[in-house]
Amino acid sequence: xxxxxTLVTINLTHVQSVYSGAExxxxxxxxxxxIHIGGLGASLDLAQRGGIAAGxxxxxxxxxxxxxxxxLVRYCNVARMRGVDVTAAMVxxxxxxxxxxxxxxxxxxxxAQATDTGLASGAFDFVWxxxxxxxVADKHALVREAARLIGAGGTIxxxxxxxxxxxxxxxxxxxxxTFMKFPSLATLDDxxxxxxxxxxxxxxxxxxxRFPAYADLYLDMLNKQLTYxxxxxxxxxxxxxGTKGDELGFVRQLAQQGRIVQGRFIARKxx
Numbered sequence: 001x002x003x004x005x006t007l008v009t010i011n012l013t014h015v016q017s018v019y020s021g022a023e024x025x026x027x028x029x030x031x032x033x034x035i036h037i038g039g040l041g042a043s044l045d046l047a048q049r050g051g052i053a054a055g056x057x058x059x060x061x062x063x064x065x066x067x068x069x070x071x072l073v074r075y076c077n078v079a080r081m082r083g084v085d086v087t088a089a090m091v092x093x094x095x096x097x098x099x100x101x102x103x104x105x106x107x108x109x110x111x112a113q114a115t116d117t118g119l120a121s122g123a124f125d126f127v128w129x130x131x132x133x134x135x136v137a138d139k140h141a142l143v144r145e146a147a148r149l150i151g152a153g154g155t156i157x158x159x160x161x162x163x164x165x166x167x168x169x170x171x172x173x174x175x176x177x178t179f180m181k182f183p184s185l186a187t188l189d190d191x192x193x194x195x196x197x198x199x200x201x202x203x204x205x206x207x208x209x210r211f212p213a214y215a216d217l218y219l220d221m222l223n224k225q226l227t228y229x230x231x232x233x234x235x236x237x238x239x240x241x242g243t244k245g246d247e248l249g250f251v252r253q254l255a256q257q258g259r260i261v262q263g264r265f266i267a268r269k270x271x
Contacts, residue, residue: 004139004190005163005173010183012086015135018181019064020089025233026244029226030218033067033097036131036159037214037262043071043130049204050157050266055079056125059149061114061142062086062132065094069107072128082124083109084117115141122151129158131262137183140194147198152271156200162263163187164207168254176254179247188263200267207261215252222248 054077063083
């Protein structure tokens with residue numbers, strides 16, 4: 001069984017607080033609606049590698065505002081998407097984005113735990129996740145739920161922030177996970193083992209290599225272009241912005257050292 005690094009001082013309440021308030025708005029400012037490393041290009045790459053087909057039905061676990069689902073419907077002609085997120089503010093905002101974009105008939109956002117969605121077993125052709133499963137404490141329960149939601153031959157297409165090959169010591173992990181509000185952090189091997197243990201054949205479990213360049217980009221945007229916009233979102237608290245900048249600098253350092261990576265995983269359910 002995989003051993004995922006955990007931080008007991010961070011829980012779901014902390015995650016919900018981030019994405020219900022100014023800190024979530026700050027992440028969207030720096031990263032856009034697609035709050036994941038690589039934006040549209042990364043999503044299209046994941047969809048291509050996962051063989052996400054036109055006319056298929058998918059579920060996005062930890063969907064945030066559903067930007068990934070809107071992309072899949074628009075660019076991959078996915079027939080229907082169901083998004084699951086545990087933060088009411090994100091679900092409400094995502095529903096508004098879908099209405100504004102004329103996509104509400106094909107995309108439905110569902111307020112629930114990603115580890116216990118209440119959705120029917122085998123109801124979907126694929127499960128989707130982008131840089132958000134790091135916010136779920138019980139990775140085993142999450143992967144088990146993902147596998148339950150797809151039928152035989154179904155796909156799990158996932159990208160997530162992971163511990164890299166250089167590893168994190170306890171102090172680095174505590175600082176990083178506290179700043180990011182990650183209750184647990186998996187390695188590439190952790191996810192591969194968990195997927196294999198849930199009746200999935202793992203076709204890819206690799207580092208995308210994107211993290212260092214994008215860490216540079218987000219810090220540059222904060223310090224060089226969007227400083228005023230960032231201050232506006234946090235009540236013009238310059239001390240707080242300085243703290244956020246310092247922690248993003250620490251994240252960049254970890255990425256450059258190979259201690260954290262963006263993992264990419266493609267798995268097919270057996271049967």
